[in-house]
Amino acid sequence: MATEITVGLDIGTTAVKAVAVDADGLVRARARVPHELRVGAGGGFEHDPERAWGEGPRAALRALGSAGRDPRGLGVTGMLPSVVAVDGRTRPLSPAPLYGDARARSGARAVTPLDSREGETLLSWAARGWPRAHAYLPAQAYAMAALGAEPVLDVFAAMAFYPVFDGVRWDPDRLAGLGLDEKQVPAVAPQPGLAVGRIGDTVVTGAGADVLAEHLAVDVSEPGEAFVICGTTLVTWAVTASPPPAAPGLWAVPHPSGDRCLLGGPSNAGGLFLGWARRLLADAGSAGGAGDAGRGGPEPGGVPVWLPYAAGERSPLHDPGLRASLHDLDLTHGPAALRRAAYEAAGFVVRHHLDLAGCRTPRRVVVSGGGARDGEWTRALAECTGAVVECAAVPEGAAYGTAWLARMAAGLETSVPDARRWYRPGRVVRPRPAWTEACAARYARFRELSAHAAAARSGPIDP
Known part of the structure; x- marks a missing residue:
C-alpha cells in the first residue's frame, strides 16, 4: 500500500x-x-x-x-x-x-x-x-x-x-x-x-x-444533513432530495452520489471576515478599555450582533456593495464579546442558508476546512444552528478529495462516489443549551438587520 x-x-x-x-x-x-x-x-x-x-x-x-x-x-x-x-x-x-x-x-x-x-x-x-x-x-x-x-x-x-x-x-x-x-x-x-x-x-x-473536491471524501449524503466548509470562504450545503425545493438566493448543484442535490452557496463571512475581525480585536484588546475585564469571556446574553459584510456578500444576498456593521453595543462589551459576535455572525450565515434550504433542524452538520481546527468557530457554529457539529478528521477537504481523483487517474480507483470510504469523523462539538437559547434571539435580530441592510440598497426582499 x-x-x-x-x-x-x-x-x-x-x-x-x-x-x-x-x-x-x-x-x-x-x-x-x-x-x-x-x-x-x-x-x-x-x-x-x-x-x-x-x-x-x-x-x-x-x-x-x-x-x-x-x-x-x-x-x-x-x-x-x-x-x-x-x-x-x-x-x-x-x-x-x-x-x-x-x-x-x-x-x-x-x-x-x-x-x-x-x-x-x-x-x-x-x-x-x-x-x-x-x-x-x-x-x-x-x-x-x-x-x-x-x-x-x-x-x-x-x-x-x-x-x-x-x-x-x-x-x-x-x-x-x-x-x-x-x-x-x-x-x-x-x-x-x-x-x-x-x-x-x-x-x-x-x-x-x-x-x-471538498465533497468527495465526506460522507454527507442524507436529506437533513449539512456540510459546511469553514475556509477563507464560508460555504454551506444542505443535502436535499432531487429536485430541490425553491430557495431564493441559494445555489443548487448535484450531489456526488448523483441522486440528490446540494442546496446552499458561498459567503464572505468565513476566514476572510474572521481573520480581519480578529486582527481588529487584537489591537483593541492591547489598548485596554471597558467591558470583559477580569470576566474570562462574555455571558450567553452579553454579546452584540455583527453583520459580517466587510467584503460584501455572496449567497444568499448577492450584493458586493454591502458593508459590515456592529449593533446593540453597550459599555459591558469588550473585545471578548466582540470576538464571540464575529464567530456568531459566521454561524448565523450558515443558519440562514440552512433555513432557506428547508433544513431548519439539521440532523448532522459536518465541518471541513481550516476552521474545523478552530474551537471558537465550531463552538459558535454548533450553538448558532443548535446542531451537533462533527469535524472531519482531515480538514484539508479539497486537497484530500483531489488525492482520490489522482488515484483514479493512476488506475487505482474507478468511481468518484467511492471516495466516501475515506471519510473519518474527528472532534464532535455539542451546543450548550444556555448559549443556544441566547443565539436564537440574536439570530432573529441578525435576520432583521440583514434584511434591512439589503433592502436599503436594493429594495424589499424576503427576509
Whole structure:
C-alpha cells in the first residue's frame, strides 16, 4: 500500500494545502504554505501568481518530504475563478485577480453558479489588457505548468468560465468575441479523475474545482444533513432530495452520489471576515478599555450582533456593495464579546442558508476546512444552528478529495462516489443549551438587520 501514495494540492485564497494519502485514506504527510492575499481599496482581490500559484505548490510538494516524492498520482485543485495572462514561457504578464475582485463583477445577480459570469468577465478583462498574451490561465492551470505538466482543466473547473466554456467545449464564437482562440485557453478533460499527462513517473489528473473536491471524501449524503466548509470562504450545503425545493438566493448543484442535490452557496463571512475581525480585536484588546475585564469571556446574553459584510456578500444576498456593521453595543462589551459576535455572525450565515434550504433542524452538520481546527468557530457554529457539529478528521477537504481523483487517474480507483470510504469523523462539538437559547434571539435580530441592510440598497426582499 505504501507504493499507492497519491498527492492532492489545493490552491486556496490564503494558502496552498497539500496532502499525501495512502490507499486507506490515511494522510502520510501534509503541508500548508501561506501566501499573501492582496486586498485593494477599489475592490481589488488578487494574488502574486508566481508566489501563490507557482512557488506555493512547488514548496508544498517539497514540504511533504519523502511521502510526496514520485507519488503514483497527483492532482491540483483551487478556488474559482481566477486568471492571469502569461507569455510563452508561462511568466505572468498581468495581475492575477480572483473571484470577488471588482474586475470580475459582471453586474449579473448570481441566482445559480453559472449566472455570476465572473470567469467570463475576468477573461474579457485580461484579453483587453494583454491581447498579445500567449495564454490566459486560472490558478490551477498555472500551477500544473509550474510543476512541469500540461495546464489541463477538468470540466468542472472550466465551467467557471461559462458561457465561454459551454459545458462541453470552449465556444469558438464567444472566444472570438473576446479576441481569443482556443490555443490561448487551457485544454479541458471531459470529467474529473482522468489522466491528462505525467511528471516523470507520476500520473497527473486534470486541474479541478475546490467546491467539487471538498465533497468527495465526506460522507454527507442524507436529506437533513449539512456540510459546511469553514475556509477563507464560508460555504454551506444542505443535502436535499432531487429536485430541490425553491430557495431564493441559494445555489443548487448535484450531489456526488448523483441522486440528490446540494442546496446552499458561498459567503464572505468565513476566514476572510474572521481573520480581519480578529486582527481588529487584537489591537483593541492591547489598548485596554471597558467591558470583559477580569470576566474570562462574555455571558450567553452579553454579546452584540455583527453583520459580517466587510467584503460584501455572496449567497444568499448577492450584493458586493454591502458593508459590515456592529449593533446593540453597550459599555459591558469588550473585545471578548466582540470576538464571540464575529464567530456568531459566521454561524448565523450558515443558519440562514440552512433555513432557506428547508433544513431548519439539521440532523448532522459536518465541518471541513481550516476552521474545523478552530474551537471558537465550531463552538459558535454548533450553538448558532443548535446542531451537533462533527469535524472531519482531515480538514484539508479539497486537497484530500483531489488525492482520490489522482488515484483514479493512476488506475487505482474507478468511481468518484467511492471516495466516501475515506471519510473519518474527528472532534464532535455539542451546543450548550444556555448559549443556544441566547443565539436564537440574536439570530432573529441578525435576520432583521440583514434584511434591512439589503433592502436599503436594493429594495424589499424576503427576509
